[in-house]
Amino acid sequence: MSRLSPTSSGSLSGSLANLNFRYLREDKPHGSAGGLYIFRDYIMEDSPSHIVLLNCDVCSSFPLPDMLEAHKKYGGMGTLLVNKVSAESANQFGELVADPETNELLHYTEKPETFVSDLINCGVYIFTPNIFSAIEDVLKQKKDRANLRRVSSFEALHSATKALPPDFVRLDQDILSPRAGKKELYTYQTLDFWEQIKTPGMSLRCSGLYLSRFRRTSPHLLASGDGKRTATIVGDVYIHPSAKVHPTSKIGPNVSISANARVGAGARLINCIILDGVEIMENAVVIHSIVGWKSSIGKWSRVQGEGDQNAKLGITILGEAVDVEDEVVIVNSIVLPNKTLNVSVQEEIIL
Template sequence: MGTAEERAIAVIMVGGPTKGTRFRPLSFDIPKPLFPLAGQPMVHHPISACKRIPNLAQIYLIGFHEEREFALFVSSVSNELKVPIKYLKEDKPHGSAGGLYSFRDQIMEDDPSHIFLLNCDVCCSFPLPEMLDAHRKYGGMGTILVVKVSPESASEFGELVADPVTNELLHYIEKPETFVSDLINCGVYIFTPDIFTAIEGVTTQQKNRANLRRVSSFEAMQPDTRNLSSDYVRLDQDILSPLAGKKQLYIYETKDFWEQIKTPGMSIKCSALYLSQFRPISPQLLANGDGIKKASISGDVYIHPSAKVHPTAKIGPGVSISANARIGAGARLINCIILDDAEIKENAVVIHAIVGWKSSIGRWARIQASGDYNAKLGVTLLGESVIVEDEVVVVNSIVLPHKTLNVRVQDEILL
């Protein structure tokens, strides 16, 4: 355990509207970090995990969404968890390390000995206290959460090699073209304040290079050249890779689940993973029912208290039903997310799908997909205020907001 003098700060990177384009059309209506998984906004899950950090003084959310989009959420979750939370808006993208560095004065106000850095679009059990114990033992500048994946999928992430005895990070490469390791970076870190010195060193080098290099008039007109200033610093390529093998960085491997939430399909999978995590730690959040006075519940299911669910409905597994949703008699829901004010009418079926805000699914209609959460059309996705009329079938399709469907749709994107 740490000393009474130790203090920790947590920073959660939430990105901004220029990111998350793969999350459309859901991100048209709400910032991706606020999209609900297992009944809670996506960013609520890492925030809740940070609550378990010993001597936590403050949580910062850093991104370039407008502050007003996060104001209500920040106020609500601060009161709920009894921990100070503040949203810090970047004036422009600075990169994962540059964004941290740009707010170094605020972050260091509480004189923290440890700085936790998390990405909000990862889904895992966030073993932060265990990471902290390992970080203290290693005595380095930083500790990285890692997980073992299949060799086939490793190249989609940052791959790394570590000493099997000391856990020192020996080599790091972001999305390599050839296989390096089946250990990947989870996007969860602990650093000492020395991380700011490391980032400052990179920005100084980049400024010096910029001053020495002449840029042609053609290069100066290119978006990348104009926008990426010397204070744009990437944590992976600019910090982790150069410091590997220098007894500065170490790893902590999780044996639990881990996923990256890049697409709407993955949000269904991750919502189910979080629901399964509720079973041992927050069972009161899970619905129950026997099909008599309450709907028949199978597996892990979340139902918002304001939702109305007919007792003859069959719900689960892996289902999340949001506020003021209405589920009719005989409806069948499996592995899906039903958003606020949506209506599923009598005997409709929803499988591997997201039903958007204020959408309506008609009687005996069927909304389904293959359940390949990584495929572009592996889930069926209905945007806000989509109407599916009675007995209509929608399969493996994406429907943008405010559409009415009165014929079968399969393997289509309806703009």
């Protein structure tokens, strides 16, 4: 559940027009499970039979219907979406061991120093409302331990700098790890794509994964063109119906162009995300970049990154309403909103 304001509510448009949503904000950090617990009354308002919990920094096809069906068959308190990764990268995630027959979660450890398993937690969960009882048990245990322990004032001051607050409950260490192997938690392995978004460059990779999925599941959403009546399209490209793209431009692969964007004659776009209201003028080039809302890129200008998805400055990002004037080159840089660039920059963060 997103945490933007304590009481905001609203509705979505389009195919989700009938879905109501609410943004909730913690008064202080309570942990990944503790934050869920303090909003339990909101979550349980309509007495849901199941609760879907998604980490915000993951990209996936999110096979929730199949996962829910499996969860109901398991009959446990919770089901985790899991994925297999290379042994070299597994320790960057929560590693787990599952029963190959029943898919029960047998062991869970968060980012271990030594290799445990190539099966990792994807940060996508389905729980029954019993998750709140499990969190409440942890809170009670923490309170009991605090009441039993007697320390000197010096020890208390020293430990206070290290210990977590008593109402801070972590989903992984406090719920998943201790309840593994107790027939309460199960796993569902995805065979489709999954990525964790830890750098700006990963946003472009994830955009490409979704576009590739559109090719298989919704090809009508992708653009096509041979440069005669419409722009030349290479690979997977999405162009919003309200965007205006000149037929002499060349777009793709892995490009997403949002609403009311304008792409001028001779422009070249590769591996980029163009957000609402952007104007890309004649013969401009955008490669390995994200261009923010209402920004403009001048004639013969070049906005590009190296395309290193794991580097902090592996791509270029322009914030909202950034104006790049004519014949300016921006390479591997991050530009905050409402800036005008009339000189070329490389590997800079412009505040």
